[in-house]
Amino acid sequence: MRFDTLAQHGGYDPKEHRGHRSEPIYVGVAPVQPDSETARRVFVGEEEGIIYPRFGTENSRMVEKRLALLEGGEAAETFATGLAAINCMLFALTKPKDIVVVQERIYGGTTQSLKVFFSDRRVIFVKDMNDLDELSQKTKGLRPKFVFTEILSNPTLDVLDVKKLAEFSRRNKAKLVVDSTFATPVLSRPLEFGADIVIHSTTKFINIENMGGIVIGQKSDVQMVHEAAKFYGATCSQYDLKETLKGIRFLPIKVRRQSETALEIARFLSRHRAIKQVYYPGLPNSRNYYLAKKYLPDGCGGMLAFETHGTGKDTKNFIDTLALISNVVNLGSTWSNVTYPQETTHSILDPETRLSSGITETFVRFSTGLEDADDLLEDLDQALRKISN
Structure with a gap:
């Protein structure tokens, strides 16, 4: 299916939801499990299923499948906010003393969060991420674990050269994370240019009036984020997820x-x-x-x-x-x-x-x-x- 069609139908089959053409809201917290063995297998991730909202819900999986398809990613994980998506992703994929290279001109909340909650990581801010000389100089003799940028920076609208940053990241065996909130998958899909992970605050263009965030990327990376998300506790509400699906249709x-x-x-x-x-x-x-x-x-x-x-x-x-x-x-x-x-x-x-x-x-x-x-x-x-x- 092409992009506009995926925005309407991607990741949802009415036959799997009692024929409902519009995606239903699944309310409630913990569904009844058919037997003890199924409960065990679903809880530990050996079998796909719904067991508790922090582990995933019907509505979160609809959003994750659709946005992953639109971005060209293998998997996705939803969150209550965009900042929660960034923080949980970093908690899941980095550890203390890891080097995280960050674009200086980004959303102020992201900058402050990195300084407050990730002070045990070595966060290096780079003024111009498109200047590979500056980037190389700032990371000389170091081995970055992550390179974090916004494809359209908030709020100065700098455009980042994702392909060059992807090449730099690969040379350093680092992962390139791109916040694409301002662009949305309608205008740019960073994974196609070599990014490893894409993040959105779905509160913005995608959802319009409801909170949310999402991490999209390879299955292996997203699975690690998913395991962290179970205990991070920033679960998106079913209502907000339903509104996200509605927003994607008009996106x-x-x-x-x-x-x-x-x-x-x-x-x-x-x-x-x-x-x-x-x-x-x-x-x-x-x-x-x-x-x-x-x-x-x-x-x-x-x-x-x-x-x-x-x-x-x-x-x-x-x-x-x-x-x-x-x-x-x-x-x-x-x-x-x-x-x-x-x-x-x-x-x-x-x-x-x-x-x-x-x-x-x-x-x-x-x-x-x-x-x-x-x-x-x-x-x-x-x-x-x-x-x-």
Whole structure:
């Protein structure tokens, strides 16, 4: 089946669920086991079955199968949040003193989690992961266990050269992990370029309004994550999983439309006198343009960012003047919103790390929804004019 068909049917057969065309929600906690031997075999993983939610449910397996098919992975494991997926994956596949190489410009929550919960690992932050000289220099004489990056960085929209990073990882016998939340499998599938593991916060574009996260990759890696997940305790609820399945069905249409509108907005902002800089790899003057053509040929997604002229106070006045576009600390929904990372998503970082991550007091992250592009442009223009007069 092709991609759009898999988004509707992948990993689900109505015949296995009493003929229900729409995936049912399986409520409850522990199903009755037919006999003691079956209970034992299912519990220890010798036989596939449902025994307890932390070990997997009907709904989690539907989501795992479908997203694994869309990403081209062998297996997947769902979690309650994207950060839980990252943390459990690292707990499962690394040990104390292992070297983990991480892109510096990534989601602030990931950075802080690595510093707080993985202080017993040696975490090396690299400013530009596409600069193989810097990467080699930072890891000279070392043997990295993991290389962690975002294919579209949050929030500066850097595009990572996955193929080159995969080659570097293989030379060092390290695993390449790519967070593809901003791209979704609609626009890019990192496993096809050599990544070992792909992670999504399904809370964002995939699910829209419900929490979730997923790890996708080879069976051997995912099995280790699965064993850790049994006792990690970040199990996604059945309701959230059902909503994830619903979100996947609309994902191809939604993401393509968001990508088209985001490009229009980026072009508009790049010409506006109140804007200092626009971060969107779909613009020809972006330093990421050629990598975007390689890894995101069908569009660069619904996320963009920009810096306004003036001060942080001016930027916050702009945000507060927006009428249609909401101020929300999330992204990927069907309505558009802005986020002020300096005081929200990246506020937990120390000032030096925050600045290194590209976050200034005039920086704004923009998530494109499904509104008419002209309405969004008018709202942006009226708010920008008030701070540029």
